[in-house]
Amino acid sequence: MAGAVNLLAQSHPINSALSLIVVMGSLAAEYLLLGAEFVAAVQVIVYAGAIMVLFLITIMLLNAGKEERTKGSRVAAVLGIPGVLIGAVLVAWTLIGRSSMTGAVSIGALWGAPSDIARLLFHEFLLPFEVTSVLILIAIMGAVVLTSKPEAVARGQRKDG
Amino acid sequence: MDEATMVPLSYYLALSGILFVCGVLGFLIKRNIITIFMSIELMLNGVNLSFVAFAAQWHALSGQVFVFFVMVVAAAEAAVGLAIIIAVYRTRETLNVDQVNLLKL
Numbered sequence: 258m259a260g261a262v263n264l265l266a267q268s269h270p271i272n273s274a275l276s277l278i279v280v281m282g283s284l285a286a287e288y289l290l291l292g293a294e295f296v297a298a299v300q301v302i303v304y305a306g307a308i309m310v311l312f313l314i315t316i317m318l319l320n321a322g323k324e325e326r327t328k329g330s331r332v333a334a335v336l337g338i339p340g341v342l343i344g345a346v347l348v349a350w351t352l353i354g355r356s357s358m359t360g361a362v363s364i365g366a367l368w369g370a371p372s373d374i375a376r377l378l379f380h381e382f383l384l385p386f387e388v389t390s391v392l393i394l395i396a397i398m399g400a401v402v403l404t405s406k407p408e409a410v411a412r413g414q415r416k417d418g
Numbered sequence: 419m420d421e422a423t424m425v426p427l428s429y430y431l432a433l434s435g436i437l438f439v440c441g442v443l444g445f446l447i448k449r450n451i452i453t454i455f456m457s458i459e460l461m462l463n464g465v466n467l468s469f470v471a472f473a474a475q476w477h478a479l480s481g482q483v484f485v486f487f488v489m490v491v492a493a494a495e496a497a498v499g500l501a502i503i504i505a506v507y508r509t510r511e512t513l514n515v516d517q518v519n520l521l522k523l
Contacts, residue, residue, distance in 0.1 A: 273453050277460065280437070284463055291430070291474040296466075296482050303489050308459065308496045315500045316452055319507050348435070352428065377479050378486070389490045396494035403501035 274312050281305040295371040430471035437464030451506070451515050455499055462492050 281304045288297035378386055437460055444457030466485045473481025510518055 273456055277456050280460065280463065284467060287430070287433075287467060288470055291470050293470050293474065293482050293485075296470055296485050299486060299489055300466075303493055304459070304463070308493060311496055311500055312452065312456065315503060318504065319452075352431070374479055374482055374486075377483055381480075382483055382487075385487060389487060393490065393494050396497050400497045400501040403498070403505045 271313075271316055274309065274316060277312070278305055278309050281309065295374050427471055427475050431468055434464045434468040434471065437461075437467065440464075449514050451503055451518070454515065455496070455503070459492060459496065462488060 281300065285297045285300040285305065288294075288300060441457045441459075441461030441464060444460065445454055448454050448457065466488055469481045469485045469488070473479065473485075506518060
């Protein structure tokens, strides 16, 4: 949580990225406490590993400096801050009123073994699993096309046609 | 199971809500496009935490499978989004969202 607040407070994107890594790591620890060892491992590998490396490479590639401050509009300040406060009070009131309905969860009970998750993933959720693989393939192609130089793409199309 | 090892579910939900609110605030306040993107990841993480907490309460593994799918979509989104950021930077030479106000070049 301190990492999340730090992400907002930092003006330099590198510092925000590093605090985001802290958030990811502590969330992985939370998942482990909740007994979701598979999700914890995937969190460390995918988020703290792959996605954060992507972010850091982009920040370094684009040589991102300090962001400049801009003045927000007056309407947003007048309407937004009371609105946010009212919303927060309403949500907190509802949550406190019903907190007796939500039970407690035990810490450290590893009830979700990865083999059970695999059985669920490859039997009941087989179709969504395959669809996500297609989605990832499309994302890879889109990323390659977007980052390649426009002239290279045009030349490739001319070669094809 | 003794009482000391039990944690109320509302604590996890509160942490998840705080993470989500941090993400929304960063999305609205920040002017750097990369930091805005990181705020989106923060929101996704907050939702994931509530998914896992509810899955732990009901002992339902479907919640964890859903978190897995959310992570896959987040990874694909990060790849495409950062590619878009690089493309925008190449044409505009800025990362400030206030200066990216036209879709055409």
